[in-house]
Amino acid sequence: MNILFNNILAINPIQNLNERINLHIIDGVINNCSSDSVITHQDTQIIDASDFVAAPGFFDMHVHFREPGYEYKEDIHTGCLAAANGGFTGVLVMPNTMPAIDNAPVIGYIQGKAKDNLVDVHVSGALSQNRDGKAMSPMLELADCGALMFTDDGSCVSNSELMRRIFRYASSKDLLISQHCEDHGITHGFAMNESPVSDILGLKGYPALAEELILYRDIILAADAGNRRYHASHLSTKGTIEIIRDAKRKGLRVTCEVTPHHFSLNDNLLTSYDTNLKMNPPLRRQVDIDAIIEAIIDGTVDCIASDHAPHSIHEKEVEFDNAPYGIIGLETEIGVTSSILLSNKSISLNRFIELLSINPRKLLGLPDIFIKNDNIANLTIFSPNEEWVVDKRKFKSKSTNSPYIGKTLKGKPKFAINNKKIFESTL
Amino acid sequence: MDKVTLSKPYLLDSSDLTKEDLYKIFHRADFFMQNFKVGNKFDDLKGFIVALAFFEDSTRTKLSFELAAKSLSAEIFSFQAKSSSLSKGESILDTFKTIEAMGVNIYVVRHGSSGIPLFLQNNTDGSVINAGDGKHEHPTQGLLDAFTIIRKLGRIEGMKICIVGDILHSRVARSNIQILNTLGAEVALCAPGTLLPFYPKEWNVKIIDNLDDAIEWAEVVMALRLQRERMESGLLPTMREFSNYYGINIEHFRRKPDLVLMHPGPVNYGLELDYLVNEYSNVMIQTQVTHGVFVRMALLSLIGKTMNKEKNAFANLFDM
Numbered sequence: 201m202n203i204l205f206n207n208i209l210a211i212n213p214i215q216n217l218n219e220r221i222n223l224h225i226i227d228g229v230i231n232n233c234s235s236d237s238v239i240t241h242q243d244t245q246i247i248d249a250s251d252f253v254a255a256p257g258f259f260d261m262h263v264h265f266r267e268p269g270y271e272y273k274e275d276i277h278t279g280c281l282a283a284a285n286g287g288f289t290g291v292l293v294m295p296n297t298m299p300a301i302d303n304a305p306v307i308g309y310i311q312g313k314a315k316d317n318l319v320d321v322h323v324s325g326a327l328s329q330n331r332d333g334k335a336m337s338p339m340l341e342l343a344d345c346g347a348l349m350f351t352d353d354g355s356c357v358s359n360s361e362l363m364r365r366i367f368r369y370a371s372s373k374d375l376l377i378s379q380h381c382e383d384h385g386i387t388h389g390f391a392m393n394e395s396p397v398s399d400i401l402g403l404k405g406y407p408a409l410a411e412e413l414i415l416y417r418d419i420i421l422a423a424d425a426g427n428r429r430y431h432a433s434h435l436s437t438k439g440t441i442e443i444i445r446d447a448k449r450k451g452l453r454v455t456c457e458v459t460p461h462h463f464s465l466n467d468n469l470l471t472s473y474d475t476n477l478k479m480n481p482p483l484r485r486q487v488d489i490d491a492i493i494e495a496i497i498d499g500t501v502d503c504i505a506s507d508h509a510p511h512s513i514h515e516k517e518v519e520f521d522n523a524p525y526g527i528i529g530l531e532t533e534i535g536v537t538s539s540i541l542l543s544n545k546s547i548s549l550n551r552f553i554e555l556l557s558i559n560p561r562k563l564l565g566l567p568d569i570f571i572k573n574d575n576i577a578n579l580t581i582f583s584p585n586e587e588w589v590v591d592k593r594k595f596k597s598k599s600t601n602s603p604y605i606g607k608t609l610k611g612k613p614k615f616a617i618n619n620k621k622i623f624e625s626t627l
Numbered sequence: 628m629d630k631v632t633l634s635k636p637y638l639l640d641s642s643d644l645t646k647e648d649l650y651k652i653f654h655r656a657d658f659f660m661q662n663f664k665v666g667n668k669f670d671d672l673k674g675f676i677v678a679l680a681f682f683e684d685s686t687r688t689k690l691s692f693e694l695a696a697k698s699l700s701a702e703i704f705s706f707q708a709k710s711s712s713l714s715k716g717e718s719i720l721d722t723f724k725t726i727e728a729m730g731v732n733i734y735v736v737r738h739g740s741s742g743i744p745l746f747l748q749n750n751t752d753g754s755v756i757n758a759g760d761g762k763h764e765h766p767t768q769g770l771l772d773a774f775t776i777i778r779k780l781g782r783i784e785g786m787k788i789c790i791v792g793d794i795l796h797s798r799v800a801r802s803n804i805q806i807l808n809t810l811g812a813e814v815a816l817c818a819p820g821t822l823l824p825f826y827p828k829e830w831n832v833k834i835i836d837n838l839d840d841a842i843e844w845a846e847v848v849m850a851l852r853l854q855r856e857r858m859e860s861g862l863l864p865t866m867r868e869f870s871n872y873y874g875i876n877i878e879h880f881r882r883k884p885d886l887v888l889m890h891p892g893p894v895n896y897g898l899e900l901d902y903l904v905n906e907y908s909n910v911m912i913q914t915q916v917t918h919g920v921f922v923r924m925a926l927l928s929l930i931g932k933t934m935n936k937e938k939n940a941f942a943n944l945f946d947m
Contacts (some may be wrong), residue, residue: 276926321677396829402798405825412870473742516722519740521761 201225201622203615205249205581212256212571213550213558221256225577228620230522233571239400251585255553256569257289257578257618260530261349261456261560262433262505265291265321268309269298272511274598276310279321281596282508284528284623287467287580287613290320292564295331295352296413302326302337307345318621322564325348327377333357336366339444343373348564350444350537352380353433354480356414358384363418366426371619376563378431380420381440382481386410391521393467393482401470403520406482408437413438418453419447431563432456434507436481438491446501455502455563460529463492465603475516475523476603479509498544503559508535528597531613532590532604534582536612549584556580581615586610594627633877636933637754638926639744639807640764648929649810653774654924656918658902663698663921671928672701679705679732679759682738687892687916688758688767692735695923699931701733724748733930736760741798754934756926762796768891769802771812771922775915776847779887782873784811791843791873792851792899793822799891800851804830806836817841819873838872842879850899866898876901889915 205223212232224232232238237324265279274282276293293310295301297554301310305325306408314321323348327335331354339350350370356379357363363379370377387406392398394405422430435441435456443493447454468481476482495501509526516523538557541547547555557580561568571577587610592600616623633648644652659669677696681689689705696703708722719738721795726734734755736744741761748755759765777783788807794816807814807830813834815819816823827834842848857863874897879885886907888900894901894912904910 230854394825396826399826399829401803402760402764402796402801407825473745513716518718519738520742520746521740 202241203537203622204238204244205252205254206246208252208254208581208604210254211549211553212569213554214256214568215572217571218550222593223249223300225622228281228576228617228622229573230575230577231571232415233573243504249581251288252581252583253549254571255582256557256571257616258287258534258580259290259560259566260288260484260506260508260533260555261292261503261564262353262459263291263293263530264296264509264510264526265293266510267297267313268306270539271615276313276321277585278596279508280317280321282528282530283319284616285428285613285625285627286532287534287582287616287625288319288321288530289578289616289618290323290561290566290578291323291485294351295326300326300331301347302329302331302342302416304341304345306402307347308340310515311346315554317618318618320618320621321350321567322346324351324353324378327351327352328359331355333359333362336362336369339369339375339546340373343375348566349376349378349431349434351379351380353378356380356384357558360417360421364421364425367421367428370428371426372388374429376429376431377422378433379414380433381411381418381435383410383500384597390477390482391482392470395467395485397467399471401473403470406490406511407411408439408484408590411435411437411481412439412443419443420450422454427453429453430455434459434462434481434505435492435616436462436484438488438598441491441495441500442468455535456500457503457560458492458496458501459505459507460533460540461603463489463496464540465534473520474603475520476527476601478520478523478525479507479527480525485497493540493546496541500554502553502563504533504537504559506530510597511601512599516601527601527603528595528599529602531597532609533603534613535588535590535609535611536604538584539609543610576620577617579615580613581613581619583614584613585610588627596626631681631929632933632936633929636930636937637748638756638766638930640746640757641766641769641802641809642810644806645811649770649773649806651929652922652925653777654752655928656774656921659921659924665707668698668700669928670700672696672699672931673926674828675701675733675931676699676729676731676845677703677735677927678726678734679738679818680723680726681705681707682736682743683759685737686761688737689917691916691919692758692923694920697923697928699783699927700868701927719743719751723750725812727751727753731926735923739863742802746777751757754930756930763798765798765924766802766806767919767923768799768808770848770926771915771919772803772889772891773806774922775889775911775918778918779911779914780846785813786847787815788812788847788849789815789817789835789845789877790816790851791838791841793853793857794818794851795822795824796854796857797851803849804832808902815844819863819869822857840916842875842886845886848875849889851900852891852893853895853899866896870898874899875904877903881905885909887911892916
């Protein structure tokens with residue numbers, strides 16, 4: 201299929217591109233990316249794109265596609281549809297599947313399911329076998345099979361000696377080690393952030409310090425093992441942001457991501473006991489949100505990721521204590537991030553694209569994307585000023601566990617283009 | 628001001644009740660107390676079906692609501708199910724929808740998880756009354772405690788009331804603190820550090836570290852039931868230590884015989900209370916139980932009237 205975006209604002213920080221062009225794509229290959237007018241064939245879809253931005257394809261480095269094992273929540277096919285619908289051309293799936301991604305055959309299975317998709321599906325491998333925090337996974341082999349990062353996400357490696365060994369073992373390939381920072385001894389059975397709100401609601405709290413303790417420990421261990429590469433997942437507190445800022449200042453190879461829900465929703469909302477507000481880490485205080493936004497602006501935060509965590513309705517429509525943690529996020533990620541950060545000009549479009557495309561790709565060692573003639577297009581087209589109401593019927597995800605349903609967002613994904621395929625968002 | 632309706636046609640937590648609401652309930656409870664005769668029913672809830680939906684074990688609260696609803700001529704049915712209905716593959720919402728299909732108007736709900744009354748209220752046109760949800764609230768206990776203090780001491784505003792024991796896990800404490808604050812009492816908490824809330828400053832209460840000081844300060848002491856699982860989960864070292872440092876005993880009464888003591892029951896004698904304290908007439912435990920019935924009658928009666936009023940308001944809308 202051929203498509204022409206007339207007068208689109210093309211931005212790519214790594215090639216210093218920021219100009220209005222007529223972007224013509226023929227059979228998935230960029231045919232024109234200059235301001236020259238384009239003569240098209242009959243079968244070309246022509247779009248007046250003066251309100252749109254073309255950026256290198258967005259990449260979400262923290263998603264749960266639930267396959268193999270929990271296909272009733274999501275599978276690789278629907279997960280990819282949700283990603284493309286949300287404007288993403290690449291994702292990194294987390295290893296908490298059943299079985300876990302702790303062995304080569306599971307990676308092969310996922311790669312087989314994801315073949316020929318618009319969305320590039322990359323995998324992360326488990327840090328420990330079966331993600332049970334007892335013995336290291338075969339990380340060298342997993343890396344050779346394509347695992348770009350290692351994490352027990354959903355759980356934290358509690359044992360400090362195991363974590364120390366993981367960092368030392370990772371040195372031969374300089375693997376990227378990631379952690380879901382949570383001191384389980386403190387947080388066991390939590391339902392929300394520990395705060396004046398949890399006191400009043402009578403819900404078990406997860407204090408910020410339980411995230412901070414593990415992050416601090418890991419940074420000490422990573423440094424001690426020879427300044428290993430370490431990526432902190434979905435940070436949610438002011439304290440962890442400060443620890444990252446400090447570590448970066450000291451020259452440690454430490455990076456972090458934050459999720460849109462952790463910089464857009466605070467724990468006062470929990471008074472509704474809405475289980476779509478139950479996640480791990482939990483929604484925190486406004487001071488935490490302010491600290492995260494400041495860190496996004498000043499560069500402490502490397503990237504934004506959704507932690508897309510589908511759960512079916514029957515699992516969420518239960519007692520708050522019994523509801524599983526997590527919300528879907530791929531299809532609202534551009535909208536929420538743009539509403540909070542772009543619409544008030546807290547960050548530039550350049551920075552927005554770094555957070556959602558350039559930085560996660562760089563972190564994972566994926567090749568740079570260039571918007572230039574004869575390249576296979578890997579692009580996200582979005583409309584930064586368009587307002588829209590989140591409608592769950594328009595989601596492509598198999599699940600609808602989102603706290604943003606019914607909310608008005610500013611900034612909307614329009615197209616995802618990759619692997620010679622084009623997807624027009626239905627949102 | 629309307630004498631017979633409340634600001635909301637349900638009771639999910641104590642913040643649903645204004646000061647005016649509280650006094651209307653107490654006034655009505657007084658009326659029932661004066662006029663109650665066994666075998667002589669009031670017709671306040673005639674035509675209502677009240678479901679006692681107890682998803683957690685309860686004896687006194689369930690009996691109290693049952694007697695209250697019966698005395699007001701309601702049709703009632705009750706059931707008691709083990710907390711997690713998920714285990715038998717039926718969700719709480721399924722169970723609730725089943726009860727609703729039988730035409731229930733008022734649901735008295737007890738559940739082991741915080742927030743269930745709100746969850747159910749969001750899914751029904753009827754009215755939910757919280758009879759205790761997890762560690763969140765038990766508003767009718769708060770009501771009957773406040774009513775007991777007023778009847779015993781003549782007033783509540785400015786009274787010094789100290790709650791002793793496992794505040795952190797107590798729905799009774801949360802409801803009492805909210806209601807006592809609304810009524811203008813001075814509230815203090817006395818508990819070991821691991822059983823205090825994490826942000827007590829937000830609760831408009833004073834913390835008294837030592838039980839002797841607490842009893843000296845207070846005009847009313849409310850002891851709470853201590854769950855033995857607090858020892859098992861390591862929040863307390865031993866029962867002996869708790870009882871030595873936070874148990875109320877006969878010595879406290881010898882020093883302050885006019886101390887008013889309350890407890891929501893059932894009491895762990897030898898742990899939070901010494902059995903001997905029952906010799907003192909200011910120990911209100913049985914009175915609280917008696918008052919519970921009248922307060923719940925008053926609440927049910929007023930909620931029924933508030934529901935009718937709202938229904939009529941809608942009817943008028945359609946007439947126009």
